[in-house]
Amino acid sequence: MNRQEKGFGLITLAVTIAIAGMVAAGAAITVVQIFKGTEQNEDRAEVTRQMQNLGRWFSRDALMAEQITAGDNPETGNDELCTIYWKDWESGDIYDIRYIWLDDADSLRKVMRTQLKDGDTTENITTLIAANIYSANLSQQGNTWNLNVETRSGQKSLVQEYRTTKRIN
Numbered sequence: 001m002n003r004q005e006k007g008f009g010l011i012t013l014a015v016t017i018a019i020a021g022m023v024a025a026g027a028a029i030t031v032v033q034i035f036k037g038t039e040q041n042e043d044r045a046e047v048t049r050q051m052q053n054l055g056r057w058f059s060r061d062a063l064m065a066e067q068i069t070a071g072d073n074p075e076t077g078n079d080e081l082c083t084i085y086w087k088d089w090e091s092g093d094i095y096d097i098r099y100i101w102l103d104d105a106d107s108l109r110k111v112m113r114t115q116l117k118d119g120d121t122t123e124n125i126t127t128l129i130a131a132n133i134y135s136a137n138l139s140q141q142g143n144t145w146n147l148n149v150e151t152r153s154g155q156k157s158l159v160q161e162y163r164t165t166k167r168i169n
Helices: 010-064
Strands: 067-070 080-087 094-103 109-117 120-141 144-153 156-165
Touching: 010 080, 010 094, 010 109, 010 120, 010 144, 010 156, 067 120, 080 120
Parallel strands: none
Antiparallel strands: 067 080, 080 094, 094 109, 109 120, 120 144, 144 156
């Protein structure tokens, strides 16, 4: 390079562009991994939250239960996971709790909790308990009820078993 020439040579420019390209590629890969990790963490948190909510509500109701019926009750016209009955010791009110399946997107289902008090449909309280439920099975072993739940969100799936021993009258 002569002293009179000013600027960069072609080789210097090519090396600079190559280094800048590698830095940009590294930054792009890092950003993609951060977004992918965030999405996976959000999916994991979602399936955990849905599963815990269903387990907490079922356990609460099963502890109060005098009678638990697993499976669908064809008389109601709904697709039930289970039906739980109990009589409040203090007030004498009779509660009829139904865990109802609703179809959701991507072959997943929602679980609604419907509470009837003394058979009065005007005091019917319906609450969305969980979404993203792939499957839930309820079985009894002696006085213990086992609720096996599988939830899915995105690429994450989680399976949990809840065991609840109902009260003895």
